[in-house]
Structures are given as structure tokens and as C-alpha cells.
Amino acid sequence: xxxQYLPIIVLIGIAVTLALVLMLISRLIGPHRPNAPKLRPYExxxxxxxxxxxxxxxxxxxVAMEFIVFDLEIVFIYxxxxxYQELGFGTFxxxxxxxxxxxxxLFYTLKKESKSFEMTKTK
Amino acid sequence: xxxxxxxxxxxxxxxxxVLLNSAAVVVYVERRVAAFIQNRxxxxxxxxxxxxxxxxxxxxxxxxxxxxxxxxxxxxxTLAPMFPVITALITVAVIPFGDGLFITNINVGxxxxxxxxxxxVYGVTMxxxxxxxxxxxxxxxxxxxxxxxxxxxxxxxIASVVLFAASLSMVDIVNSQLYWWxxxxxxxGAIIFIIAAFAEANRTPFDLVEAEQELVGGFHTEYSxxxxxxxxxxxxxxxxxxxxxITTFFFGGYHLPxxxxxxxxxxxxxxxxxxxxxxxxxxxxxxFFVFLFIWVRWTIPRFKYxxxxxxxxxxxxxxxxLNFAVIAFILMLIHG
Numbered sequence: 001x002x003x004q005y006l007p008i009i010v011l012i013g014i015a016v017t018l019a020l021v022l023m024l025i026s027r028l029i030g031p032h033r034p035n036a037p038k039l040r041p042y043e044x045x046x047x048x049x050x051x052x053x054x055x056x057x058x059x060x061x062x063v064a065m066e067f068i069v070f071d072l073e074i075v076f077i078y079x080x081x082x083x084y085q086e087l088g089f090g091t092f093x094x095x096x097x098x099x100x101x102x103x104x105x106l107f108y109t110l111k112k113e114s115k116s117f118e119m120t121k122t123k
Numbered sequence: 124x125x126x127x128x129x130x131x132x133x134x135x136x137x138x139x140x141v142l143l144n145s146a147a148v149v150v151y152v153e154r155r156v157a158a159f160i161q162n163r164x165x166x167x168x169x170x171x172x173x174x175x176x177x178x179x180x181x182x183x184x185x186x187x188x189x190x191x192x193x194x195x196x197x198x199x200x201t202l203a204p205m206f207p208v209i210t211a212l213i214t215v216a217v218i219p220f221g222d223g224l225f226i227t228n229i230n231v232g233x234x235x236x237x238x239x240x241x242x243x244v245y246g247v248t249m250x251x252x253x254x255x256x257x258x259x260x261x262x263x264x265x266x267x268x269x270x271x272x273x274x275x276x277x278x279x280x281i282a283s284v285v286l287f288a289a290s291l292s293m294v295d296i297v298n299s300q301l302y303w304w305x306x307x308x309x310x311x312g313a314i315i316f317i318i319a320a321f322a323e324a325n326r327t328p329f330d331l332v333e334a335e336q337e338l339v340g341g342f343h344t345e346y347s348x349x350x351x352x353x354x355x356x357x358x359x360x361x362x363x364x365x366x367x368x369i370t371t372f373f374f375g376g377y378h379l380p381x382x383x384x385x386x387x388x389x390x391x392x393x394x395x396x397x398x399x400x401x402x403x404x405x406x407x408x409x410x411f412f413v414f415l416f417i418w419v420r421w422t423i424p425r426f427k428y429x430x431x432x433x434x435x436x437x438x439x440x441x442x443x444x445l446n447f448a449v450i451a452f453i454l455m456l457i458h459g
Contacts, residue, residue, distance in 0.1 A: 004227050004228065004229050005227070005229065006227075007131050007132065007135060007216060007226045007227040008213065008216045008226075008227055008229070008235075010132070010135070011135060011212065011213050011215075011216050011226065012209070012213050014135075014139065014212070015208070015209040015212035015213050016205070016209060018208070018212065019204075019205035019208045019209050019353070020205070022208070022349055022352070022353055022356075023201065023204070023205060023349070023350065023353070025185055025349055026184065026185050026186075026187065026189045026348040026349035026350070026352075027189050029185055029186060030185065030186055030187050030188050030189050030348050030349075031186075031188050032188060032189070033188065034190070038190055039190065039191075039192055039193040040192070040193070040194070041192055041194060041195075041254065041255055041256035041257070041259075041345065042256055042258065042339065042344055042345060043256070043257065043258075044339070048256075051194075051255070052254075052255045052256050052257045052259070052260045053252075053255065053260070056260070056261075056264060060264050060267070060268050063268045063271060063272060063432070064267070064268075064271060066436075067271040067272070067274070067275065070275045070440070071274070071275065071278070074275065074278040074279060074282060077279075077282050077447070078233070078234070078282060078285060078291065081282050081285040081286050081289075081451075082285060082289055082290060082291060083289070084286065084289075084451065084454075084455070085289060085454075085455075085458045089455060092451065092452075092455050095451075096448060096451075096452075099444060099447075099448055102444075103441065103444055106436075106440065106441065106444075107441075110436060110437050
């Protein structure tokens with residue numbers, strides 16, 4: 001069982017090493033002449049105004065929350081999708097009820113949140 | 124168990140070589156095809172037909188200064204470019220390239236793909252956050268929202284594939300397409316998957332993440348040198364990986380169309396000839412989808428952010444759930 005996962009671990013090791021090497025190459029070879037304007041955040045040549053980490057639209061958080069709900073739905077679907085032929089019609093209708101409840105939930109959030117995709121500042 | 128493990132490391136070496144070189148090739152092809160579409164010449168100075176242009180680009184990037192903005196978070200700023208590269212490289216672990224030619228065949232291959240592709244979001248979001256620049260932050264947030272939104276239709280489209288294969292192993296999914304590719308029996312799923320794959324790779328028409336006209340470079344505005352090069356490399360590797368996944372899930376992987384009906388005409392399984400044929404077929408299809416990615420980029424304009432979100436949530440997601448339910452019902456009637 002574990003042997004199947006060994007190549008993945010080796011591959012992750014190779015990938016991490018490669019990323020580290022790429023990261024270090026330019027740090028070691030490239031020049032290093034920092035000065036204040038170069039290190040400031042880029043704002044199209046103007047002096048930076050304030051900090052970037054201010055408040056931003058709540059709709060980004062809403063998207064993340066809705067994602068978790070529907071991602072769980074999909075994860076619940078997978079085991080059934082593998083074995084559905086042996087489980088028969090009873091389970092099929094149960095899964096359909098589950099799906100339709102979540103689809104109703106999706107339409108509810110869409111109706112309620114459709115404005116939030118507009119990313120307006122005031123609501 | 125001894126033999127398959129040895130061959131799996133050979134396949135791994137081959138796959139890594141193909142993937143890393145393909146990024147350079149795709150950069151070159153993209154610039155040449157873009158030039159062709161826009162009636163320009165494109166890079167043609169370095170080497171014959173400009174073939175060494177990507178190599179020259181990499182050398183230039185290596186010799187550039189590596190700037191870390193002072194107001195940003197140094198650790199996250201350094202870590203961020205590694206995520207997309209690593210996720211792109213480890214996705215190949217479960218993709219079968221030919222009959223028996225895979226790095227590993229785990230029975231949760233599909234879940235592995237979904238898990239690894241979701242990790243890609245972190246790199247982009249961390250890059251945006253750690254730079255402490257407004258352009259970067261907006262680009263990173265948009266990337267997170269976009270990639271999360273399109274992962275749902277992507278997952279549902281894969282679930283409809285799993286219905287046909289009745290397995291989460293990638294090898295079983297490919298072998299379930301021996302007679303009929305999934306694109307013929309599940310065309311809506313295929314279209315949804317292709318659209319979602321474009322969005323996951325942050326390619327036009329979904330490249331709001333780095334919309335030049337409004338966000339300069341998006342999440343990689345504050346990156347220079349090879350750190351920028353890594354984002355660039357990862358973007359093109361994700362294009363190749365996306366094409367490989369489209370091929371594997373919907374276009375028969377290494378199988379020729381309807382191969383099951385004339386299998387006796389093809390070379391026998393296990394021979395070198397068959398392995399070469401499989402790899403050629405797989406890479407041919409992958410190449411076609413890479414070309415499709417490029418073609419779409421230089422043909423279709425970018426969406427607005429609101430259009431992008433409403434396409435993902437109110438059109439693709441309900442459609443993919445409906446597609447899944449209808450296919451499940453039909454398959455239940457046939458097999459149940």
C-alpha cells in the first residue's frame with residue numbers, strides 16, 4: 001500500500017529542491033544594489049499612498065465561505081459516484097434529494113448575494 | 124513489486140524532463156503563434172527561427188537583481204513563487220502517459236489532483252499579500268476568488284467522469300474510454316471542464332488576476348529576477364498540466380478514438396512499439412490543447428470581474444450539477 005505513495009513523496013522532494021535551487025540561483029548570481037525608491041511598493045511611479053492592507057470588499061469572504069459549503073458537497077458526491085451501481089435506486093434518490101437541497105441553497109445565495117459580485121464599496 | 128517501482132522512477136525522470144522543457148517550448152510557441160495571429164514576425168533572432176529565445180530569457184532573468192520590497196513580508200514573499208512550481212510538478216504523479224506508463228497508480232488519484240490544484244491558490248494569494256502593494260493585493264484576492272469559484276464546476280465535471288469509470292484511479296478513468304471517449308458521452312461535462320481549466324490556469328479570458336491595463340502585473344508586480352521567472356514558468360507548466368488533464372479525463376488519455384473496436388490492428392500491449400504509440404498519442408492531444416489555450420488567449424477578450432463570477436456561480440455550477448444528475452440517472456437506468 002505504501003509503495004504506491006513512495007514515488008509521490010520522492011517527486012515532492014524533487015519539486016521542492018528544484019524550487020529552492022531556482023530561488024537561490026538569482027539571489028547568488030544577480031547583482032544586489034538596493035535603494036529606497038526601488039524597494040518601495042510600485043504605484044505607477046507615484047509616491048505610495050498609505051498601506052495596501054486596508055479593508056477590502058466583504059464579497060471576497062463570502063465567496064470563500066460559499067466555496068467551503070459546495071466543495072464539501074462535491075467531496076460527499078465522490079464516494080457515491082464510485083459505487084452507485086451496486087447501491088441501487090434507493091441510494092440514488094437519497095443522493096438526488098441531497099443534491100437538490102444544496103442546489104436550492106445555491107440559488108438562495110445567488111439571489112441574496114448576486115449584488116455582492118458587483119464589488120461595490122457601499123451596499 | 125520490484126519492477127514497477129523501477130520503471131516508475133524512469134517515467135518520473137521522463138515526465139519531469141518533458142514538463143520542464145515543455146514550459147520553454149510553450150513560451151516560444153505562444154510568442155510565435157501570437158505573432159502569427161496578429162500578423163507580426165515574433166521572436167526570430169536567437170538561434171534558428173528564434174528557437175533559443177526562451178533560453179536567452181532565462182539567462183537574462185537569472186542575471187537580474189532580486190528585489191524584496193521593504194514593507195512586505197520577506198518570508199512569505201520568498202515562499203510564494205515556490206508553491207505554483209511545486210504544485211505543477213507534483214500533479215504529473217498520477218497522470219498515465221501510456222499503457223503501464225505512469226509514475227504511480229493510487230486509488231484516490233482524482234482526489235490527489237483536486238487537492239494539489241487547490242494548493243496552487245496559496246502561492247498566488249501569498250504573493251499578493253506579502254508584496255504589500257495595492258496592485259498585488261487586488262490581483263491576489265481576485266486570483267483566490269476566481270480559482271475557488273471555478274474549482275466547484277471543475278470538481279462536478281470530474282464527478283460526472285467518475286460515474287462512467289466507477290473508480291477514482293486515473294488509470295481506470297483512461298481505460299474506461301477505450302471504446303468511447305468521455306467527450307462523446309459527456310460533452311457538457313467536457314466543455315465545463317475545459318472552461319474551468321482555463322480559469323484555474325489563470326489564462327485569458329480569465330486572466331483578470333494579472334490584467335495589465337488595471338493591475339500592472341497583478342500578484343507578481345513586486346517580483347523580479349528568477350522569482351518572477353518561477354511564476355512565469357509555473358503559468359506555462361499549468362497550461363501543459365491543464366491540457367494533460369483535459370486529455371486524460373475527456374479525450375481518452377493515450378487511447379486513439381474508438382480504439383477498442385480495432386484493438387487487434389494496433390501493436391500488442393507491453394511492447395515498445397505500443398509504448399511509443401501511446402506516448403505519441405498522449406503528447407499529440409496535449410499539444411493540441413496547449414495550442415487551444417494559446418489560440419483562445421489571442422482571440423477572445425478578457426471578461427469583467429462581475430461577468431467572471433456570475434459565469435462561474437450562476438451558470439457553470441448549476442449546469443454542472445444538472446449534468447451530473449442527468450448522467451447519473453441515465454446510467455442508473457442502463458446499469459441499475
